[in-house]
Amino acid sequence: MQQSNYLIRKVLFGLVTLAVVVGFNFALFRILPGDPVKAIARSPRLTQEMREKLRVEFGLDKPVFLDLERLKTGDVIGAFDTQFTAYINALLHGNLGISFRSRRAVSEILAERVWRTVVLVAAGETLSLVLGITLGLVAAWRRGTRADMGILLYALFSWGLPTFFLGIILLILAQGLLPVGGMVTPGLKPEDGWVYWTDVGKHLILPTLTMAIIYTSSYILIMRSSVMGVLSEDYILTAKAKGMSTFRILRSEALKNAMLPMVTIAALNLAYTVGGAIQVETVFSWPGVGRLMYEAVMTRDYPVLQGTFLLLAVAVIVANLTADILYSVLDPRVKAG
């Protein structure tokens, strides 16, 4: 009973969060001076036909939130025929407007780019998890030694290192050795099969490494202290007394028990990793959603900016909700949350 209460609360909170983000996204682009949305519909870069289509789809000649005139006459349902409901309606149909720059539908651009960011973030998170777990384990096992101090010092410094600057340093260092920009050597196509994918892999090395170096530090610190906690438990002493080797204790006991928090932390870190992805993609010209956001900022492509933010925020919220649910399944003790 408590379990399902916990889940219901989490799901409700997730839904409220989503609603607030959508509302914020709507309001931010409309209440500010200059009214960018109206500017969009008047943009000379779009064709007359596109402007007319946008005007109808987003109800731009209607009131923003509530039609007070119609409410006074008793037409309650008609009073909600506003820009806000038009926006929600368009959103539910996957319509995020038209890009200023490329004149293509924003949802189309996002769909084309999103998997590239997913690949990058997944590669970066996986590498930093593997590194973080290993280094954290070593630091806890050898605590107080030079190895431990070295690992902690690394964690401290990477805390103060901006992601984009690390990317620039790696880019300078690796010039000539590895591809430093883009996703694939121009000219190669997916039809080339093996050659194409190894080329993509090579382009992925530097961006992944940049993310891993920055995000490993938090995993190291968490892993180190949770392993230290486990190692001080009585059952570890028992295992030692029974003659189990240190390696086996670390592998079978310490690792297993210290891993649980890592599952959630990995998902929760996503809110930060997404910000890192924007910087890394900008530095290495990785053509994902992050780079798209940077380009939208530079070219004042507001519909793209709005769509990208919505996509990133929704992705992080959904990932966190999933992690919450997963965690309560993995660890039945989590009920009261």
Place this chain on the structure above:
Amino acid sequence: MTMQQLREIGRAFIRRPAGIVGLIMLLVVVLVAIAAPWLAPYHPKDKIDVSPGDLLTPPDSEHLLGRDDAGRDVLSQLIYGARVSLTVGFVASFMSMVIGTTIGLVAGYRGGRIDSLSMRLVDFLLVIPDLPLMLVIISMWGRGLWKIILVIGLLGWTVTARLVRSQVLSIKERCYILRARVIGASHYRIAARHILPQVIPLVIAEAVLAVSGAIIAESSLSFLGLGDPTLVSWGMMLNFAFERAISRRAWWFLLPPGFAIVWVSVGLILIGSTLEEIVNPSLKTHHLFDSRRMMARIAGRVPKEPAPDHTALVETERAE
């Protein structure tokens, strides 16, 4: 916080090498920022003898760090950039600290609906990706130093609020608070005179760490092209250098601003974590190295296992 407490903290601080190193690192930058007009050989925006040969010239005796793509002196830009970074860092962190302490104090002391509402707000802000949100707000609102400070300050108070709340929950159950209440002290007086002074040292340690976070946030925004266009900041130097100078391998333009950011933020992290170690003796390990604090920082949720501060945890559970 009494004078004696302050002196004790100071005495404990100078015994720790990490804190001293951090303090020296920060002081260097503060002095450079204050003395910028005297230290900088040129005005950061001056284009000196702009002829095609002067653009992106490597360091020489006249320009110790060379010149940028518009013929401006890089060293002077670097020196003036310290002002922007420190201003953003300290003002934004101060704002977050005031907001976070107020919300944490009210939530922890009053409890009930205000508490759960403000903690849900914290949860909400923690799942929203910071950098994309800042990018969207600044690019819609317009670029400017005060806008950047406001955005960073208004989004950065969550960790402080949570920290203060958990402290207040344990402090308010202590006997002397009850006694003050019996004597007839008002809630406002108890919160302001008896509880606030107890949490201030911890808040200050947290604020120092927040300064480094704010400096990194500003540099990321500027690097992504949203810095104040009327000022020269380190992040913006990196933006220009990256856009225009990386293909010519102008390391003198690229590396100094980046290392300046790393320098000042590592200094601040060293100071902040040393302070935290001193004022929060219940943390047996370094705060950065404590998993529970780390989790609270990242996730905003405190796990249910026994935490170092047992009283605080008991109170948290009772309140929920």
